[in-house]
Amino acid sequence: MVKVGIVGLGTMGRQHMDAYLQMPDVEVAGVYDHHPDRAEAFRQQYDVPVASSFNALLECCEIIDICTPTYRHAEYALPAIEAGKAVVCEKPLARTIEDCERIAEAVHKHNTLFMPAHVLRFFPEFRMAHQLIRNGAIGTPAIIRTRRGGDFPITKSDWYADFEKSGGVILDLIIHDFDWLRWTLGEVERVYAKALTFRKLNHLDYTLVTLRFQNGTIAHVEGTWCDPGGFRVTLEACGDAGMLEYDSAQQVALRLATRADEGSAGGVQVPESPAVENPYYLELRHFVDCYKTGATPELTVTDGVEAVRIALMAIESARTGRVVKR
Amino acid sequence: MKVKVGIMSFAHLHADSYAHCLKTNPRAEFVGIADHDRQRAQAKAEQYGVALFDSYEALLASEVQAVIICSENAKHAQLAQMAAAAGKHILCEKPLMTRLEDGKAMLAAAQGAGVHLFTAFPCRFSPAFQKMKQLIDAGTIGELLALRGTNRGSNPGGWFNDLELAGGGAMIDHTVHVADLIRLLTGQEIATVYAETSNQMFHGNYDDTALLTLTLQNELFATLDASWSRPKTFPTWGDVTLTAIGTKGIIEMDMFAQYLLHYDDRAGRIKQVFWGDNIDALMIDEFLRVVAGEPRCVIATGEDGYRAAAVALAGYESVRRGEPVTVAYE
Numbered sequence: 001m002v003k004v005g006i007v008g009l010g011t012m013g014r015q016h017m018d019a020y021l022q023m024p025d026v027e028v029a030g031v032y033d034h035h036p037d038r039a040e041a042f043r044q045q046y047d048v049p050v051a052s053s054f055n056a057l058l059e060c061c062e063i064i065d066i067c068t069p070t071y072r073h074a075e076y077a078l079p080a081i082e083a084g085k086a087v088v089c090e091k092p093l094a095r096t097i098e099d100c101e102r103i104a105e106a107v108h109k110h111n112t113l114f115m116p117a118h119v120l121r122f123f124p125e126f127r128m129a130h131q132l133i134r135n136g137a138i139g140t141p142a143i144i145r146t147r148r149g150g151d152f153p154i155t156k157s158d159w160y161a162d163f164e165k166s167g168g169v170i171l172d173l174i175i176h177d178f179d180w181l182r183w184t185l186g187e188v189e190r191v192y193a194k195a196l197t198f199r200k201l202n203h204l205d206y207t208l209v210t211l212r213f214q215n216g217t218i219a220h221v222e223g224t225w226c227d228p229g230g231f232r233v234t235l236e237a238c239g240d241a242g243m244l245e246y247d248s249a250q251q252v253a254l255r256l257a258t259r260a261d262e263g264s265a266g267g268v269q270v271p272e273s274p275a276v277e278n279p280y281y282l283e284l285r286h287f288v289d290c291y292k293t294g295a296t297p298e299l300t301v302t303d304g305v306e307a308v309r310i311a312l313m314a315i316e317s318a319r320t321g322r323v324v325k326r
Numbered sequence: 327m328k329v330k331v332g333i334m335s336f337a338h339l340h341a342d343s344y345a346h347c348l349k350t351n352p353r354a355e356f357v358g359i360a361d362h363d364r365q366r367a368q369a370k371a372e373q374y375g376v377a378l379f380d381s382y383e384a385l386l387a388s389e390v391q392a393v394i395i396c397s398e399n400a401k402h403a404q405l406a407q408m409a410a411a412a413g414k415h416i417l418c419e420k421p422l423m424t425r426l427e428d429g430k431a432m433l434a435a436a437q438g439a440g441v442h443l444f445t446a447f448p449c450r451f452s453p454a455f456q457k458m459k460q461l462i463d464a465g466t467i468g469e470l471l472a473l474r475g476t477n478r479g480s481n482p483g484g485w486f487n488d489l490e491l492a493g494g495g496a497m498i499d500h501t502v503h504v505a506d507l508i509r510l511l512t513g514q515e516i517a518t519v520y521a522e523t524s525n526q527m528f529h530g531n532y533d534d535t536a537l538l539t540l541t542l543q544n545e546l547f548a549t550l551d552a553s554w555s556r557p558k559t560f561p562t563w564g565d566v567t568l569t570a571i572g573t574k575g576i577i578e579m580d581m582f583a584q585y586l587l588h589y590d591d592r593a594g595r596i597k598q599v600f601w602g603d604n605i606d607a608l609m610i611d612e613f614l615r616v617v618a619g620e621p622r623c624v625i626a627t628g629e630d631g632y633r634a635a636a637v638a639l640a641g642y643e644s645v646r647r648g649e650p651v652t653v654a655y656e
Contacts, residue, residue: 142526142535143553192520192650194539194547196471196571206472206571208549210522210537218522218537220551222474226571238535238555240527323520323649 002288003029005061007054007076008068009042010155011268012090016065017046019281026288032057058083063291065284066090069157070172071165074099081106086113088287092175093304095167097312100305107301115287115297116304120176121183122282124275125246129235130184132244139241141185141217146177149224150231152203153268160225160268161203168197169205170318171311174223178211178314179307181221185213188310190325195318196226209314231271248273328355329614332390334382334405335361335397336370337485338419340446340606344394345374347610354614360385362397386412392617394446395419398491399498403428406443410435415442415617417610421502421638422631424493426654429632436628442616445631447506449566449581450624451608458570458579459511467572470512473548474571475504479564481554487532494642495532497523500552501638505540506630507568508550514542515633520650521641527554538641539650552638561587562598 004026006013013031020026030051033039039050051057054076058064064080066073066089073094080087081103093116094100107114120126133141149169153160160166170193182188188211195207205225212218235246254274272278277285290297313324331348333341336359348356358377361367371378379385385393386408392415395405402418403425409416416436422445423429436443449455462470477500485491486499505516518541523533536552556564566581584602612625626634633655640653 140526142524143537143551143555145551192522192539194472194541194549199471199545201471201573204471204573208472208474208539208547210520210539210549212522216524216526218524218535220537220549224571224576226471227576229576238527238553238557240529241557243555243557243560321650 001025001027002063002291003027003061004063004065005030005032005051005057006065006067007032007057008066008072008090009033009038010067011270013042013067015270015280016067016284017048019278019284022281023285023288030057030060054079058085062086063088063288069159069165070167071095074103077103078106081110081112081114084110086291088115088117088284089304090117091119091179091304092167092171092308092311093301094308095165095171097305097309100308104301104305113291113297114301115290115299116301116307117283118176118179118299118303118307119279119283120180121299122279122286124279126180126235129237129244129246130180133184133237133239137242138237138239138244141237141239143218143220144181144185144237145220145222145235146181147222147224147232147234148174148177149222150227150229152205152225154203155268163197167311167315168195169223169225170195170197170207170209170314171308173225174207174209174221175307175311177221178310179303181211181213181219182306182310183303185215185217185219187214188212188313188326189214190323191310191313191317192323193314193317195315197315198319207314207318211310233271327618329353329392329617330355330357330390331392331394331614332357332379332385332388333359334385334393334395334409335401336366337361337363337398338396339482340419341394341396343606344396344610345370347604347607349374351607351611351614353611353618357388357390358385382408386414390414392416392613398485399493400424400491403432406432407435410439410441410443413439413441417444417446417613418628418631419446420631421493421498421635422628423635424498426636426639429635433628433632443628444613445626445628445634446609447503447626447630447634448605448609449503449507450510450626451605452581453603454579454581455507455568458568458577461577462511462570462572466575467570467577468574470546470570470572472546472571473508473511474569475508475548476551476565476567477501477504478551478553478555480556480558480560481528481534487530489532492532494638495523495536496534496554497521497536497538497552497641498635498638500554501536501538501550501641502631502634503566504550504568505634505637506626508540508542508548509630509633511568511570512542512546514546515655516540516542516637516653518650518652519637519640519644521644523645536641540637559595561596562600
């Protein structure tokens with residue numbers, strides 16, 4: 001049995017826990033959250049041992065899975081790496097490029113098995129779109145547009161609303177698209193962005209980002225925490241031999257509509273399309289398999305660093321009004 | 327009394343739609359056609375059963391009260407000045423001009439001659455857009471924070487790919503409609519433009535892909551995709567979309583999303599069959615009314631056309647400089 005420990009027991013911690021429960025060769029040997037009541041609620045729900053400290057978690061696990069808010073990733077990743085653990089870390093890799101680089105340096109120094117959890121690469125629609133584009137289905141890509149988001153994510157601590165902690169919609173949300181675009185198109189050359197991020201509006205964030213890739217492709221990424229109409233993802237990739245289009249609001253395999261209970265609102269939205277294996281399972285299964293076989297994960301720490309770098313370029317452009325070059 | 331109208335050039339493909347509107351509008355008398363392409367003029371005059379004029383001068387010397395100019399973009403200025411000098415009211419295809427000085431000359435000529443100069447921006451007449459404007463004006467989505475627009479199409483080819491005649495590629499062809507809608511919706515001028523263009527769709531010496539970022543007043547920003555990015559197998563010609571983000575909600579407009587999907591085995595393709603209102607007909611109807619003396623309501627003025635085209639020209643300036651630029655209106 002591979003012993004996994006989860007740190008950070010919010011929405012993503014639960015997603016990951018659910019995925020591990022489907023793996024007969026994995027035991028969640030411990031979980032940890034610096035909020036004792038959150039850890040206790042998690043223990044009651046899943047009947048898993050709660051570690052008394054993060055150090056205690058390190059002692060009982062082979063793989064550390066970091067699901068804390070972004071700004072605390074480095075705080076847990078660095079000691080886990082130092083302790084020789086395999087580490088899977090939720091996206092974004094860290095809040096600052098300095099933290100990203102410290103993590104990357106430690107990973108290289110300790111030869112750590114490490115994966116930034118850019119789960120979009122394990123969403124079948126985005127995985128297939130990547131493969132089709134790489135295999136020439138649309139010819140030379142000219143312009144790719146993505147759209148991601150819904151209403152503002154609201155949690156108990158409301159850390160998403162604190163730009164210093166979350167990086168807003170650009171770093172927290174559309175980093176998915178930045179990673180997917182970089183995976184599909186290669187490195188970015190320059191970025192220009194507009195955003196509501198710095199206007200200090202109450203639970204509203206929105207951005208429109210233009211990216212120019214080194215291969216000449218233009219991308220337009222829309223990120224919204226402004227849309228009360230529900231979470232929606234779209235992708236449109238145009239090339240000189242065709243176009244690929246995906247719209248989560250148009251292609252719905254299963255639709256449920258119920259009357260809302262009184263007072264229900266908020267929360268962090270996790271998109272789902274019915275499938276035998278969900279993307280979080282596929283992502284974590286891949287990492288556990290790499291741990292067991294010694295294979296290199298599809299996503300390396302460099303991918304995590306570079307995705308954050310693109311997001312921070314967009315944030316800088318939105319703040320300064322200037323084009324930011326790599 | 328019917329309004330007597332002539333068409334100057336059928337170079338732009340929209341001329342056929344306007345000709346059809348003239349033929350079917352009871353206010354109009356479609357008098358005739360002149361075109362520097364004589365063969366085209368003859369074919370169109372026969373097709374619509376109207377007079378063929380040997381020259382633009384001959385058309386302008388006739389009894390027509392108004393003309394619709396559908397020449398190549400770069401020729402709008404000369405034809406509009408000729409029409410103004412002859413005292414004819416003008417509806418000019420977009421983009422109004424390919425150079426600022428041409429636009430200024432057109433506006434001055436119309437003003438000097440006391441004739442109306444309008445720009446063919448039929449999207450203003452779209453019931454979906456009008457409803458969107460009403461909702462925003464009524465404060466339904468609160469304060470307007472951002473806009474996201476697209477006007478994508480396929481490459482029209484021909485002179486549209488000639489930088490001299492068209493004044494550019496996709497960006498000058500497809501920026502102006504949505505730039506105009508944004509001006510109308512906000513009551514503001516577009517202050518700065520940043521643009522990225524490429525030729526990776528058709529690999530010619532013109533831009534076929536264009537993505538603009540616009541800023542207005544009060545920190546309002548927008549992006550506009552003006553690319554010729556619709557593939558040959560796309561089920562319709564393209565789109566006009568505009569999404570408004572407000573403090574209380576959003577409005578998404580997809581102007582031509584009123585269609586039946588036709589899976590056509592005989593043609594071997596899937597087509598959108600549009601059933602919404604004909605916005606060209608609505609625009610031509612107001613043009614005829616205003617020429618007949620009624621007040622203007624929706625139709626875009628020459629100034630509107632000038633300001634929208636200036637945004638596209640600023641886009642090219644931004645590409646040359648690699649940075650956001652202030653739109654030059656003067």
